Amino acid sequence: MSLLTRTRGATATDLPSTRGPRESIMSRTAALLIMGVFTLYFLVPIWWLFIASTKDRGQLLTTNALWFADWNLFANIGDLVSYNNGIYFRWLLNSLAYAGLGALLATVFAGMAGYALGKYRFRGREAFFNIVLGGVLVPATALALPLFLLFSQVNLTNTFWSVLLPSIVSPFGVYLARIYASSSVPDELIEAARLDGSGEVRTFFTVSSRLMAPALVTIFLFQFVSIWNNFFLPLIMLRSQDLFPVTYGLYTWNTQLNQIPELRTYVLVGAFLSIVPLIIAFLLLQRFWRNGLGNGSVK
Amino acid sequence: MTATEVLVTRSQAKPPRAKRIPRAKTPHKGAIAVFTGPFGILFLLFYLVPIGYAIWQSLLVVQRDGLYGEPTEVFGGLTQYIQVFQNAPFWESVGRVLLFGVVQVPVMLGLALLFALLLDSPALKGKRFFRLAFFAPYAVPGVIAAIMWGFLYSPNLSPFTGLTNAVDFLSPEMILWSIANVVTWVFVGYNMLIIYSALLAIPAEVYEAARLDGAGQIRIAWSIKIPMVAPAIILTAVFSIIGTLQLLAEPQVFRSFSTAVNSSFTPNMTIYATSAVPNPYLAAAFSVVLALATCVLSFAFLKLTQRKAEQ
Numbered sequence: 001m002s003l004l005t006r007t008r009g010a011t012a013t014d015l016p017s018t019r020g021p022r023e024s025i026m027s028r029t030a031a032l033l034i035m036g037v038f039t040l041y042f043l044v045p046i047w048w049l050f051i052a053s054t055k056d057r058g059q060l061l062t063t064n065a066l067w068f069a070d071w072n073l074f075a076n077i078g079d080l081v082s083y084n085n086g087i088y089f090r091w092l093l094n095s096l097a098y099a100g101l102g103a104l105l106a107t108v109f110a111g112m113a114g115y116a117l118g119k120y121r122f123r124g125r126e127a128f129f130n131i132v133l134g135g136v137l138v139p140a141t142a143l144a145l146p147l148f149l150l151f152s153q154v155n156l157t158n159t160f161w162s163v164l165l166p167s168i169v170s171p172f173g174v175y176l177a178r179i180y181a182s183s184s185v186p187d188e189l190i191e192a193a194r195l196d197g198s199g200e201v202r203t204f205f206t207v208s209s210r211l212m213a214p215a216l217v218t219i220f221l222f223q224f225v226s227i228w229n230n231f232f233l234p235l236i237m238l239r240s241q242d243l244f245p246v247t248y249g250l251y252t253w254n255t256q257l258n259q260i261p262e263l264r265t266y267v268l269v270g271a272f273l274s275i276v277p278l279i280i281a282f283l284l285l286q287r288f289w290r291n292g293l294g295n296g297s298v299k
Numbered sequence: 300m301t302a303t304e305v306l307v308t309r310s311q312a313k314p315p316r317a318k319r320i321p322r323a324k325t326p327h328k329g330a331i332a333v334f335t336g337p338f339g340i341l342f343l344l345f346y347l348v349p350i351g352y353a354i355w356q357s358l359l360v361v362q363r364d365g366l367y368g369e370p371t372e373v374f375g376g377l378t379q380y381i382q383v384f385q386n387a388p389f390w391e392s393v394g395r396v397l398l399f400g401v402v403q404v405p406v407m408l409g410l411a412l413l414f415a416l417l418l419d420s421p422a423l424k425g426k427r428f429f430r431l432a433f434f435a436p437y438a439v440p441g442v443i444a445a446i447m448w449g450f451l452y453s454p455n456l457s458p459f460t461g462l463t464n465a466v467d468f469l470s471p472e473m474i475l476w477s478i479a480n481v482v483t484w485v486f487v488g489y490n491m492l493i494i495y496s497a498l499l500a501i502p503a504e505v506y507e508a509a510r511l512d513g514a515g516q517i518r519i520a521w522s523i524k525i526p527m528v529a530p531a532i533i534l535t536a537v538f539s540i541i542g543t544l545q546l547l548a549e550p551q552v553f554r555s556f557s558t559a560v561n562s563s564f565t566p567n568m569t570i571y572a573t574s575a576v577p578n579p580y581l582a583a584a585f586s587v588v589l590a591l592a593t594c595v596l597s598f599a600f601l602k603l604t605q606r607k608a609e610q
Contacts, residue, residue: 035429038410045447049447061455112337120326120331128335139545142590169341171342248442250442257555258555268450279438
């Protein structure tokens with residue numbers, strides 16, 4: 001075991017430690033063992049879901065659940081996409097629209113507000129910021145019912161807007177943008193733009209927003225994920241399945257498994273297909289997560 | 300002397316400053332309005348107004364004239380709140396999520412801290428891989444994670460038949476902890492990353508003195524790293540406490556897998572079921588009570604940890 005660890009340690013691409021003397025083999029093995037066991041805990045469920053999506057209905061129950069049987073992934077995807085007039089594809093597009101559009105608008109608005117709070121002095125600034133900070137502590141689920149009551153007053157429940165509009169407000173984004181703007185956009189730069197005759201709004205969009213890019217990407221990602229994962233709002237707002245996001249759609253299929261058993265394959269394949277793009281995007285953009293999280297909790 | 304006269308005399312007395320005084324107070328008023336306006340209006344419309352409206356609704360009751368009369372909303376004071384406090388299933392569900400939080404939040408954050416410290420220690424190789432592997436579940440939405448684990452817990456589909464035959468994960472005794480496992484699985488990596496970023500921000504010089512004194516890695520972790528990342532841990536704890544009280548998606552999904560989850564398993568499920576009845580007034584009162592409880596709990600936790608830090 002220790003020999004194995006040593007060989008692996010020697011070939012690892014990580015730079016040798018810059019923080020101290022070489023650690024003993026004992027502690028290196030222990031560290032690797034703990035992390036290895038938990039890697040299984042975190043990845044095996046996803047692996048199982050992948051394997052399950054490649055099997056047809058019969059083999060799902062009869063073959064080894066953690067290894068391939070006949071390769072049926074593309075047939076399964078074909079069935080899924082054609083089921084019920086392609087409703088699954090529609091749900092995916094809905095999710096993309098809610099999360100993509102919602103996160104984009106939320107980022108623009110939060111970025112502008114945070115920039116104003118960080119770079120300008122005006123009366124009521126701290127009061128404004130404190131109210132927004134209070135908003136950070138109000139979870140989205142706590143607002144779902146109040147929003148439902150309000151939207152039903154203006155007959156907007158069960159519409160695209162009833163899920164999109166509440167999603168474009170990101171108090172956490174304002175908080176992050178403010179912290180980042182005050183530390184990364186120098187006053188001298190804004191002053192120089194002013195001397196060049198650039199208006200304040202134009203300066204923000206052409207110069208300052210670029211300096212704030214890491215924070216803005218982070219806000220976008222956070223908001224995208226929180227809209228994509230939001231369950232209570234669609235659950236309480238939406239009735240017609242044409243408007244469902246993919247999570248809520250899969251949930252409704254899952255509740256019908258006892259009546260329609262063939263839905264099980266669709267739920268599994270649909271779940272797998274819906275998380276693949278997210279996992280890939282997450283891993284590619286992880287740098288931004290770390291920067292943003294670091295800024296939020298440390299600075 | 301009227302206001303205009305004051306203005307006139309002032310501007311005559313100090314002509315060069317007259318223009319600058321209002322500007323010095325708040326320059327770029329227009330730009331600030333453009334920047335803060337959209338967010339401010341949206342925040343008002345979709346945060347503050349709904350909260351106010353829910354509070355208002357929670358103070359109403361419906362009255363009918365006779366058995367077939369038109370129902371009318373009238374002000375009922377705290378009638379709905381009396382109902383809330385007499386509603387035993389609601390308080391049971393509050394107790395249930397509190398028990399959940401007392402166990403799950405420390406376990407999850409303990410693991411997150413352990414992983415973050417290992418990622419930060421020179422003893423671990425392959426950091427990049429572990430970071431990615433542990434963070435990946437965070438990309439899985441709660442609903443999907445619950446569906447996935449629901450299948451894994453079901454004896455006929457699970458790859459771990461030995462385990463699912465020995466322990467019934469979907470039984471009334473186990474279901475709360477089965478849900479806790481799903482939540483832990485999704486969020487450990489996320490919390491790990493927050494704590495890890497805080498660890499990376501500690502300047503290297505801080506360790507030098509400790510190392511010169513001959514402190515080992517475990518000693519450094521215990522006496523330097525953990526105290527220095529305490530603010531990050533507190534932040535994750537507050538968000539976890541808030542999340543626990545709001546539990547909805549995972550137990551709602553588990554209703555399809557287990558009869559042990561009823562429609563009032565968590566406070567938010569009670570709110571949803573009540574609004575579907577429909578009884579919006581009582582649902583609004585439940586919401587207000589839950590939101591207040593969340594605020595009180597997270598503030599109490601913050602105060603408690605702050606006081607400890609000062610000691």
